[in-house]
Amino acid sequence: MTRSQEIRHETLLQLHGSGRIxxxxxxxxxxxxxxxxxxxxxxxRDALFFLHGQGLAAKLTDPSTGETRYQITSPGILHFExxx
Amino acid sequence: MARHGKIAxxxxxxxxxxxHLLQNGASxxxxxxxxxGLVAAGERDADGAPVEPLNDVNVTxxxxxxxxxxxxxxxxxxxxxxxxxxxxxxxxxxxxxxxQEASLxxxxxxxxxxLTEMDLAGLKDKLKEKPELYPEVIRxxxxxxxxxxxxxxxxxxxxxxxxxxxxxxxxxLNKGGITKETREKIExxxxxx
Numbered sequence: 001m002t003r004s005q006e007i008r009h010e011t012l013l014q015l016h017g018s019g020r021i022x023x024x025x026x027x028x029x030x031x032x033x034x035x036x037x038x039x040x041x042x043x044x045r046d047a048l049f050f051l052h053g054q055g056l057a058a059k060l061t062d063p064s065t066g067e068t069r070y071q072i073t074s075p076g077i078l079h080f081e082x083x084x
Numbered sequence: 085m086a087r088h089g090k091i092a093x094x095x096x097x098x099x100x101x102x103x104h105l106l107q108n109g110a111s112x113x114x115x116x117x118x119x120x121g122l123v124a125a126g127e128r129d130a131d132g133a134p135v136e137p138l139n140d141v142n143v144t145x146x147x148x149x150x151x152x153x154x155x156x157x158x159x160x161x162x163x164x165x166x167x168x169x170x171x172x173x174x175x176x177x178x179x180x181x182x183x184q185e186a187s188l189x190x191x192x193x194x195x196x197x198x199l200t201e202m203d204l205a206g207l208k209d210k211l212k213e214k215p216e217l218y219p220e221v222i223r224x225x226x227x228x229x230x231x232x233x234x235x236x237x238x239x240x241x242x243x244x245x246x247x248x249x250x251x252x253x254x255x256x257l258n259k260g261g262i263t264k265e266t267r268e269k270i271e272x273x274x275x276x277x
Contacts, residue, residue: 001086013157017164021171021193031200035160062190062239069193082096 004047007039009084011047015057015072016080022060022069051076087153090136091119091146093129098122102146103154112143164200171196174222174229187236194232195225245273 001009014028025044032039048070051057056076060069072080091102098119105115115138122135129135171192211218252269256262262270 013160014164017161017168018193018196019165019168020189021168021196022189023193023197027197027200060190069190071189084096 004043006037007043008047008050010035010037010039011044012051012056012072012076012080012084015051015070016077018072020071022071024067024069054079056080087150089145089150090138090142092150093131093133094119094122094135095128095130098127098135099150100154103151106147106151107155112140115143116140167199168192168196171199171229174225175233177229187240191229191232191236195229198225248273 010032011028014023014031025041025048028044028048029039029041032044048057048059052059052070054075056073056079057070058073060071061067062069091099094102102115102118105118119135119138123137127135172188174195175188175192207221211221249270252266252273253262256266
């Protein structure tokens with residue numbers, strides 16, 4: 001597995017674990033660091049960009065604050081369970 | 085860590101089934117027979133190559149490596165699920181059911197982040213020694229939940245007022261200008277913010 005693939009896997013795992021609760025890139029980085037990974041926020045954002053493009057994650061923007069969070073989609077759940 | 089053994093190369097559902105068998109106390113022979121069934125069925129691995137039969141060494145190495153990784157992920161997923169459920173329980177206990185689900189999810193996400201950062205294992209140990217502290221823990225989390233909900237309710241209020249103002253302006257433009265009545269309606273909406 002390349003580093004990018006590892007980061008995508010960790011990101012998708014956290015999205016899957018969070019279910020319908022949308023999570024922020026900074027939160028993903030914090031939790032990954034606690035597990036011993038050294039991913040940067042830029043790398044996680046790249047992974048989220050990819051997952052979003054593949055339809056595996058949905059992007060939610062709070063219209064009042066502009067904050068962006070991500071939530072796993074149904075295809076994302078299936079992908080995690082079957083492929084990841 | 086990337087793994088390349090025979091079990092690691094299986095498609096995820098088959099690989100997970102091997103781990104489930106081990107978790108349920110299955111012997112190496114059971115796992116070997118399970119994979120033998122995949123071979124007999126002509127199943128392919130994740131790379132598209134035919135599944136290969138296993139021996140005891142393959143199972144032992146998986147038990148020491150890939151299976152441990154799988155167990156760790158299962159524990160993490162279960163941990164996240166518990167924290168997620170706790171976040172929703174606390175949020176909905178504070179009248180969260182009265183706001184839209186999208187706002188509820190956002191409010192829950194703030195509490196979920198707090199819960200995720202807490203050392204729940206340490207907290208659980210302390211609560212085992214002193215279970216009388218449990219209500220106090222919940223009470224201490226309730227203000228966070230309430231604050232998050234209040235923010236989301238305020239945001240919903242802003243969104244609704246904004247939509248109402250835009251509707252009035254739209255009507256006014258169609259009629260060729262803002263009437264005194266329209267202006268009063270907009271002022272009422274603004275005063276509600």
